[in-house]
Amino acid sequence: MALSRLDLRLRPCGALKGRAMQGNAMIQMRDVVLVGGGHTHALLLRMWAMKPLAGARLTLINPDPTAAYSGMLPGFVAGHYSRDALDIDLVQLARFAGARLILGAASALDVERGEVHIPGRPSIGYDLCSIDVGITSAMPDLPGFAEHGIPAKPLADFAARWHQFRTGTNPARIAVIGGGIAGVELVLAMTHALRELGRDAEAHLIDRGAILKGMAAQTVAKMRAALDDYGVTVIEDAEVASVGRDHVTLTDGRQIISDFTTGAAGARPYGWLTRTGLDHTDGFLNISAELQTSDPRVFAVGDCAAMTHAPRPKAGVYAVRQAPVLLANLRACLMEKPLRSYRPQKDYLKLVSMGGKRALAERTGYAVSGGLMWRWKDHIDQKFMARFQDLQPMPPAPLPRDRVAGLADALGPKPLCGGCGSKVGRGALREVLAALPAPSRADIHALPGDDAALLRVGGQQQVLSTDHLSSLTDDPYVMARIAAIHALGDIWAMGAAPQAATVSVILPRLSDALTKRTLSEIMTGASEVLREAGADIVGGHSSVGAALTIGYSITGLTEAPVTLAGARPGDVLILTKPIGSGTVMAAEMQLQAKGAWVAEAVRYMQRSQAEASRLLARAHAMTDVTGFGLAGHLLNICQASGCAAELQTGHVPLLPGALELARQGVRSTLFPQNTAMHPGLQSDPLTDLMLDPQTAGGLLAAIPEADCPGVLRDLRAAGFPAVRVGHLLAGAPMVKFVTG
The missing domain is CATH 3.90.650.10 (PurM-like C-terminal domain)
Incomplete structure (x- = not known):
């Protein structure tokens, strides 16, 4: 059959898998996409794992495989926690929840088409979307900050830069721009860490007004005392004009020497949120009591959202308590049921690090500080992080009571893994192939031990090979790329130049909309790799099976095969x-x-x-x-x-x-x-x-x-x-x- 075009029509599943496939296989019908690995989404993933919703495909999009927990950042900076202790492992969490994980940074949201745009890869379609991307402390309008400053958020970038700086040997000169509670916590933690390492530290805290504005008087007094104890120079009512490689210049002409300048001057939303067409306040997405934006298909939570129904300051406590409401409302939308309202508390307990293993607790204007408060804060933080540690795979379904003798032993103690692409060993295949008649055509040269064959076509030598893989990642775009590289390996190993390819795709049962989205991601990934290799896709087939499997048959040309x-x-x-x-x-x-x-x-x-x-x-x-x-x-x-x-x-x-x-x-x-x-x-x-x-x-x-x-x-x-x-x-x- 000539393959002049892609044949990507799905065949009836009954023709492939029989009655069991028709009656029992679950079909995924709706895409729920979580943009960002913030605290709310992390908790939602854990709760989803406990009670998944049949028919829904859950996807998480995040730039990194981990997400840093903000509550423990000052403790990490001060040296109380290791770098690993700061991170929620999103790869493990997504696997635990049965969710796809897309490693990439969202750059746009097309609410008309229902798509999340990610540079360098196909867009991700959604039926429901939730945004939890946090905030940034970048200062794009401050000259020199982009080149020489380090935003305190995103946390992962700051943590990496700080780890590199603190291990130096020279005298340490640091400056923190922003005298809110986050900036004070940060400068105390940094100064404590440098002292513990025996480095001479010169620290400045700079604010355009008074530091700790809006905090209770007791809190301000105790934190100012801590700044004095650590020798931090506080500069108030001062505007920063620019940031240089080794200094900060103020508008009055003063220069503050600094080798590590960080910004913690308030929360700033990511710029792409303002271009979504969704209602926003100063870039923060406006949300209702049900956590919905102006588009009811799009939710927003955490620091990137503005609770217009009940305005509150940016604080992790709200993100944590939004999680069960977000989960309930996503499920309600998918099940066409009424939504719940989120009603944030008016005040909350604030636990603030003070450099060493001391903390301040403040609520309703009263503040208490000391080592006991640190232990309390540490207990709360560790308890939160424990929710994402030591996750265990869900146990497989029990075997039927009536079964063939030896079935349990044949299956083994663990399920078939994807580490080898679910391949079988070489012994069985080689034995079967060896029993076949040798090639009878004069233009075919089968090579002993090689996975490819040499063909003579019009005086040229053509390499022919085929390979396929069961999915080892739930990202179909990435899986298509991996499978293409894997299949091309036999061509490259013979020193041949890839020429043409056909694609074979087995998809799990999906709705028509999800089928189209998934095939689009697969074919984009396949086309990118094969085009880069110099080959063209000339055809393909698709069918439905138990799990995603992608394969390629590839030809290549060579004058001197290796x-x-x-x-x-x-x-x-x-x-x-x-x-x-x-x-x-x-x-x-x-x-x-x-x-x-x-x-x-x-x-x-x-x-x-x-x-x-x-x-x-x-x-x-x-x-x-x-x-x-x-x-x-x-x-x-x-x-x-x-x-x-x-x-x-x-x-x-x-x-x-x-x-x-x-x-x-x-x-x-x-x-x-x-x-x-x-x-x-x-x-x-x-x-x-x-x-x-x-x-x-x-x-x-x-x-x-x-x-x-x-x-x-x-x-x-x-x-x-x-x-x-x-x-x-x-x-x-x-x-x-x-x-x-």
């Missing part, structure tokens, strides 16, 4: 990507991997190997490192080339977190079958990672030793973390593992 069979004793082995994706993604499904580790693994899996393939075009042998693991694919080279290999395990680059997870006993589902390829091998965490199945892994090339320095130099200049990981030896095909 196969597995050309390696020679004395060749050195070069690897172009770190390994460990199988372990990291298996841990992600078990809620054991840190979000930052997962984000880095996903980033590497989307890294094209096109330029690496070109730079390695003169290799004697080459393969892409995928399901058999690094050692398994190296063994393939040895078997095809008739030689042995020495793999220096200590030289192999690893993805962040992979070794730590391996030490914890995390293994991908395919790991036991990869282990069977190396009988007698002594297991340890590092060695086991050599057997870890990879998704969209790097290229492993055997090249002459004399070429190694130049090739490594060129690869690294092109941005590849290429490393020499071993060499080939004369002898029977085998892989010898060498530590060091």
